[in-house]
Amino acid sequence: KQEVTQIPAALSVPEGENLVLNCSFTDSAIYNLQWFRQDPGKGLTSLLLIQSSQREQTSGRLNASLDKSSGRSTLYIAASQPGDSATYLCAVNGNKLVFGAGTILRVKS
Amino acid sequence: ETGVTQTPRHLVMGMTNKKSLKCEQHLGHNAMYWYKQSAKKPLELMFVYNFKEQTENNSVPSRFSPECPNSSHLFLHLHTLQPEDSALYLCASSQDRGSDTQYFGPGTRLTVL
DSSP: OOOEEEEOSEEEEETTOOEEEEEEESOOOOSEEEEEEEOTTSOEEEEEEEETTOSEEEETTEEEEEETTTTEEEEEEOSOOGGGOEEEEEEEESSSEEEOOOEEEEEEO | OOSEEEEOSEEEEOTTOEEEEEEEEOSOOSEEEEEEEOTTSOOEEEEEEETTEEEEEOSOOTTEEEEEEETTEEEEEEESOOGGGOEEEEEEEESSSSSSOOEEOOOEEEEEO
């Protein structure tokens, strides 16, 4: 059974700092891995999707990496802004999405 | 906007009520999903429909009854719920079942009194 763990559970940083969110999974037989953002009480917004054959994906200030053999992914956020404050969810797709519990990020101005 | 809409956005119901949640996708996708997000628990997959056929029921209690009349619409019928069923219910769709990107709706916040 696939299990997804996200570390840290919560993170508070000053504006402008670069930060890394971590995701680990137990079964490497996956199609892809997605990072989502969720604002309080809202649905999920897809940020980045990395196919199992890829090592990383970039979108603006976001960069996600994938090491399938070790079961790890990281989401790097450069020059963080208060608008980045949200919960970040990692989801692994091995024919269905299995989610981690998320990292609650707060960027202080 | 992701192209997936859900109504109502908020719902309060008693344990003896019957209500329905509605999801509609405008993306031409073939697969639709119901997820449950409880406080302090990861998102849990409930049901999967592919080309209107249910392909997965993740051991969901029978008080939750899904319905998919066509590839664009998905319902979740609720009856005799318990307070612990209070949660955010999210609908998603993807082009096909499996490896495709899923697009999520805004969710219905359900409170069971």
